[in-house]
């Protein structure tokens with residue numbers, strides 16, 4: 001393919017993506033395929049002779065598109081948001097355009113230096129303590145990783161190194177083997193599955209301690225567990241606090257956990273994968289009170305800050321332990337430049353690095369602080385509105401509601417699950433379940449960049465319609481429910497028409 005063809009192909013692909021987003025609202029939120037659908041549709045081998053890009057792009061529409069779950073659809077309320085925006089998509093393309101492999105500063109200085117500055121921009125946007133900045137005088141700093149999961153694992157491995165160093169300084173005769181089998185890590189039973197996995201991958205038992213009735217890990221629970229382990233001769237090493245848990249977005253109290261970790265010389269890591277983005281708005285920063293205690297802090301711009309996957313931001317108060325843990329210098333990686341610039345390969349698992357900071361740079365500049373705040377506040381106010389709708393019907397209970405996530409249920413687990421199953425089966429909304437305080441709840445997360453207040457009405461009407469078949473009797477607190485119900489019927493009819501349209505290819509592919 002020459003550059004002329006690339007121009008045509010690239011422009012056509014951008015048109016395709018733009019058309020996709022222009023029509024996303026008219027698509028069913030869920031894919032329409034069965035497991036194994038694609039194997040039957042694709043040839044068994046690489047084509048003998050090369051094909052045209054037009055054929056390939058047409059197949060994207062015909063074969064791939066039906067197998068996509070539309071995370072950016074305004075009726076997608078599962079999991080958490082998967083960030084996305086046009087500046088980020090272009091940033092991703094530009095980064096692919098350069099494709100150096102940033103093994104060190106020399107391999108492409110802009111890779112390292114743009115990332116250094118972007119991490120400082122982000123830290124300031126969230127108002128994190130100065131000590132985390134790359135530009136601060138201390139040994140702290142920030143780096144981009146691919147995922148929160150990697151970050152949790154990296155910090156676990158780093159905490160292990162720090163613990164070994166600390167114990168060997170106290171007692172130089174102590175052997176590493178004598179320490180390794182005794183290290184223990186802690187998090188709450190509400191923490192993300194990736195936390196438990198980091199313990200498995202890093203060969204450090206991860207104790208999932210019981211959270212309280214609001215989903216928080218209490219200091220007293222942690223302290224008890226630490227004491228019990230010490231009595232058994234074990235060595236407490238690592239704690240993962242959650243700011244915004246996956247089931248219900250609950251927040252551990254850092255000002256409670258922090259002093260305990262400091263006292264016990266335990267590494268305190270923060271997983272704020274989803275909720276961290278909210279700290280761009282000053283009114284939510286009270287939720288990270290005590291952040292000055294933490295050793296490492298992580299959030300995912302790829303969740304709620306408009307930067308598409310993958311882009312996970314990690315800061316450390318003291319990066320030296322991390323760097324020492326993973327530093328294997330070989331002659332082919334050495335160069336004589338600038339010792340005070342980080343060699344980010346020591347901060348991560350892979351050797352190579354891509355220019356992840358480009359998409360972040362594009363998003364931060366094109367949205368600006370105000371644009372990002374407006375986006376986050378918009379989602380939160382929609383969630384608040386949805387919460388109000390749920391509270392208007394006495395058959396429902398709002399179990400938790402914070403930031404862009406509302407968790408609700410019917411009277412019991414079985415009707416709640418039935419409601420969810422029916423909703424997903426109808427395919428107009430996508431939602432998932434969680435367990436909280438031993439109860440089954442339905443999670444409703446505002447996810448799409450295109451989400452509006454009317455989508456909350458649409459979702460609520462759909463939920464009401466289905467709830468009527470699960471729990472027939474309805475007591476209304478607000479008398480506007482009737483009107484909403486009628487609107488719902490119109491809406492479903494127009495949706496049927498729209499669905500028919502969907503079988504047609506996107507405008508772009510028709511022209512090919």
Ligand SMILES: *Cc1c(COP(=O)(O)O)cnc(C)c1O
Pocket residue numbers: 080146147148149150192194242244245246271272273274300312
């Ligand atoms: C999504 C999520 C994770 C996992 O994030 P990845 O970047 O996919 O590894 C971890 N913790 C919380 C709270 C999350 O919401």
